Amino acid sequence: MGLSSIEAYDLVADEYDHFYSRPGHLLENAALIEILRGAGLLAVGKHILDLGCGTGSVIVPHADNQHYTGLDGSEGMLVLARRRFAAARFQRWRWGEDFPVSDGCMDVVLSIFGAFNYAADPLRAFEEVRRVLRAGGRFFLMITTAESEVLVANGLKVQRCAYEPLNLLQLIRKVEGLRATIIPFSARHYVLAGRKHD
Numbered sequence: 001m002g003l004s005s006i007e008a009y010d011l012v013a014d015e016y017d018h019f020y021s022r023p024g025h026l027l028e029n030a031a032l033i034e035i036l037r038g039a040g041l042l043a044v045g046k047h048i049l050d051l052g053c054g055t056g057s058v059i060v061p062h063a064d065n066q067h068y069t070g071l072d073g074s075e076g077m078l079v080l081a082r083r084r085f086a087a088a089r090f091q092r093w094r095w096g097e098d099f100p101v102s103d104g105c106m107d108v109v110l111s112i113f114g115a116f117n118y119a120a121d122p123l124r125a126f127e128e129v130r131r132v133l134r135a136g137g138r139f140f141l142m143i144t145t146a147e148s149e150v151l152v153a154n155g156l157k158v159q160r161c162a163y164e165p166l167n168l169l170q171l172i173r174k175v176e177g178l179r180a181t182i183i184p185f186s187a188r189h190y191v192l193a194g195r196k197h198d
């Protein structure tokens with residue numbers, strides 16, 4: 001049996017940020033931050049929950065660290081995140097578990113660059129998004145189209161879920177109180193962006 005996704009990220013944690021600092025990735029990161037900023041999702045005072053936050057290096061430098069919570073299954077990734085962003089909160093958590101935050105306390109729920117593809121039960125994840133968002137709160141869930149991913153170290157491969165955007169949109173429509181749309185982001189990524197009704 002292969003490694004679990006969490007074990008795999010633990011193994012590559014120390015190399016992860018270096019690998020994703022290549023020019024193409026930095027351009028994608030900058031484009032993403034522009035979109036999030038333009039939508040007002042990174043404004044000071046916004047309570048942000050980042051699902052599968054990794055080392056936090058994409059979002060946290062641009063977020064209000066006092067109000068940012070990052071969740072991830074890999075302790076290796078979280079150690080680096082905590083070391084770099086001491087004011088932000090990071091917690092170990094796995095897809096399938098409840099998000100470890102109270103009802104209605106978040107302004108924004110994010111998941112970026114493929115982290116959502118490890119959610120084996122997306123409907124449960126959407127229900128949790130609804131629970132933790134305040135009325136009027138927004139979500140921005142980026143999905144990667146590739147079925148499996150080659151990780152940085154030793155050509156390590158790990159399986160993840162391949163999702164069709166329209167299927168996920170149908171699932172979100174089953175969650176009363178959420179509404180969403182699909183935004184293309186790049187050749188490899190699209191975003192399910194939406195809000196919880198006021």
Ligand SMILES: C[S@@+](CC[C@H](N)C(=O)[O-])C[C@H]1O[C@@H](n2cnc3c(N)ncnc32)[C@H](O)[C@@H]1O
Nearest residue numbers: 005009052053054073074094095113114115118
């Ligand atoms: C492609 S990385 C993205 C990290 C971060 N969002 C970014 O853009 O830099 C995927 C993240 O999902 C986490 N992950 C993988 N499987 C997971 C699981 N079952 N539960 C929670 N986190 C998981 C990994 O540890 C990793 O940090």
